Amino acid sequence: MSEILNANPTIRNASDLPSRRPDSTIPTSSSGASQRYPPLGLFASTIPASAYLPDPFATATPSSPTSSISEEDSAPEPIDAQEIYDLIAPIADPEHPLTLGSLSVVNLPDIFLEPLSPGSPLTVLTVLITPTITHCSLATVIGLGVRVRLEQALPPRFRVDVRIKEGTHSTAEQVNRQLGDKERVAAALENGTLMGVLRKMLQGAEGGETAL
Template sequence: MSDIINANPTILNPSDLPTRNSHARKKQSSSTYIADSIARLPPSRSLLYDPFSPQPASEDSAYASGASDEGEDEDETAAEDIDEQEIYDLISTISDPEHPLSLGELAVINLPHIHISHGTPTPDNPTPMSHVLVEITPTINHCSLATVIGLGVRVRLEQALPPRFRIDVKIREGTHQSTDQVSKQLNDKERVAAACENETLMGVLSNMLATCK
């Protein structure tokens, strides 16, 4: 690679990055997990489970006491909207083209700088347009790779979001010497399409996106 533009950027600690509080990702060695295995009564349906009885066992009141079914299964019906954290999770793991670090760790992508607005569904239009705006913060204000990073974010979101989303990627005001110019490039459909025809550029992008988890 040619000269590194910012050889010594500031980096964030992974444990300080915003995450969704999820019960699913508990390590087996964690105290919470052990506490759970010690103190959680098995759900009454597992006690009453009987492969030989044809109808599912009903919730017997004798067992319901204390045995709350805060289920292992998620609630099937409750919908979870796409929110800022979900967008953050999609794009913060993209690698920086210069450093073996993620955009989240370099604070290029920040949770407060992601904005989503959902349209209100109406009977005629049950899936109205939604809008997502991502503002990226280059590590230094003359970073010539800002466009590439922005393009990476854009390509990732286009692949990962349903078509009802309108995507805007901008450089955050005051963080780059040519904010408007770069933002314009990033939201010009034809220029983005042209960029996606460029093999070298797509090669760089696919390496950046390879770390998305």
């Protein structure tokens, strides 16, 4: 890997990378608590939610023993494409001190989540990766890195499929076959040197967003 294949990749600025939008939902006026203590944004630093909270006795009242639990757990947040993106974007490129996100190797629109069958919890996740140049020999390693990260970070009900985006690589088919072959992936992970490279990638790039 001494020879750098693509010495001059195009880099995306951190503030252009997709990120989760701040929760902009306005609490409805009917829910008493949130109306009494409005989200004050900037002023939250000078004004705590209320001087009269927290009351350590508040939860002791038998009327609402589990209120805090039910409230904070009320809205489940399903795993979405952005979350997948946040998992794989900070992976470091094997030859640059940059993240796959900032090199546009992984892109939010190229992440697809689909239930295996309607209503089934089983989900098929497809991630298309775009090598920086069409003859990048490291595409397999990058794909492997993405795959390993997702397999470690996602619950087993996800079927992970990592492939090269169509038309972006000269030997895409071959790479896809390698990435899709469970036994070959397992064999690759037995390889000490390769595992070392992958571990470095998964630790994230310096200067990237708060790497995992």
